[in-house]
Amino acid sequence: METLYITHPECRLHDMGSWHPESPQRLDAIGDQLLSSGMMPHLAECEADVAGMNDILRVHAPEYLAFLQNQAPRHGYRSLDDDTAMNPCTLPAAWAAAGAGITAVDAIMRGKAETAFCAVRPPGHHARPSQAMGFCFFNNIAIAAAYALEKHGLRRVAIIDFDVHHGNGTEEMFEHDDRVLMCSFFQHPLFPSTLRDTGASNMVNVPVPANTPPEALRAIVAEQWMPRLKAFAPEMLFISAGFDAHLEDDMGQLGLTEADYAWITRQLVQLAAESAQGRVVSMLEGGYNLSALGRSVVAHIRALSKM
Template sequence: MTTALLTHADCLGHVTPEGHPEQVARLDHVLHALEPFDLLRIGAPVAEDRDLTRAHPQSYIDRIAAAAPAEGETALDSDTWMSPGSMNAARRGVGAAIRAVDAVLSGEASNAFCATRPPGHHAERETPMGFCLFGNAAIAAKHALDHHGLERVAVVDFDVHHGNGTQDLLWDEPRTLFISSQQSPLWPGTGAASERGAHDNVLNLPLAPGSDSASMRAAYIEQAFPRLHDFRPDLLILSAGFDAHREDPLAQLAWETEDFRWLTRELCRIAADQCGGRVVSLLEGGYDLAALAAAARAHVYELIEAGK
């Protein structure tokens, strides 16, 4: 068994204005960092509308498709942009997440990492935001539940920004557990500990600006890991944002590369105990290119070690 890497060159076709932090170079740096690894490399397919409608109404999908410009870039809001290749890139992101779930649940791969862009965890049911168009992680979870018949799926989001979109899309889904650690206060302003989901299926771990390794590890050891053990997921999905790194320009947490390694290792251990090691990880944020590459490499290294 091995770790699968799902990506596609079309994800480089999502172009943002010069100086935008969610840039093509992000994916280039991640893929370059992963080149030396022995991975099962799978091309990300294009998700169809029936995949997207697991989380978004058709009217929203049509609106996003219609917003794509014929040339140049257009803004959906102050942060979220589209270029002519953005819709196809976003469909590849969803397609990668779904294909990764299929690969892991079928035994084709022990676990998987999806290196795609744009990210997805801020996209709400009918609102694109935070660089995101579609809710990749939530769609992957719903696919695992409804297509594969799993009983419980957990999503852990360690991006520095709260995964408001995933929370919105899974809020009413009792078969899921959504856990998110994030800097607070910070955009988008959600993620309070009091936000618990319609079925007590949400756990938020707000971290104060400047929080370091000790604070993060304590939050996961004392709160997140016990909830995962109690939930007993059949599959673990990770929203792997690397912008909690101390070098990231968009936030003020102080994680080191080693913290991403530790967190991945511990989550994989829980997955080994609870669901046969079945983990699907999706790239979210990370905007210092060198820190992103180093943290993503450490993350995937631990996935590979866990899958042996």
């Protein structure tokens, strides 16, 4: 069964300035690498439906949504913090990015595919219930997971985040929610420099220092994530797929390569086959070296597709 490749033209129109690493060219780099690798004909391309207000409000406060709507500029840019800004296309892109995960969930639950990759921006895992931060406005992965739980009646879902940065917003939204198990590793100290010590038993979020070797990160997956994930037996997996831990990406210093991303993805696909009928939704987060991003996404999608 083909892997769904979900995106939306609005996602390319969001722009925070020519200097900004979270650029529209990220989606171009992914598309170019999928074409040049020969992967694109093996994917089922799909345009995302736009999220509805209720979808956003499952994880975000209504006051926050009103704030974003009031801040949206008619022209030019409006900064919300030092590295997160809006242009006139930001909110339409954010609605589309959030909708991509919902589109993926619906398609997979209806048996149209087992796995999906959502090539969307802005990213989402730093977005808190009432705050935009770290290039993120809506928490796309949290919105998709909450939708699967409520609309499709799933009882257990897992969120896996291998971005170099801590998915602080996702953690905040689901800590102590026993329907959700979140597993991640991330470089620390590094933005957002938040380590929540709430004792939440459903969080397996492992901070690691700069220059932690890939072998040690694979060991975290094998020895810390996988036993908890297997015991939890999720009915669907959600991946916050950030590729800024790549050796060539200056955002962090963890040194992963395409082979590491493929290995991690294969472990998750195998787990999904055992407990979740193969159901995996992956959503783009970070990754700012354009060549490394494109190559890593190709490796990730190959593993999602069992190729």
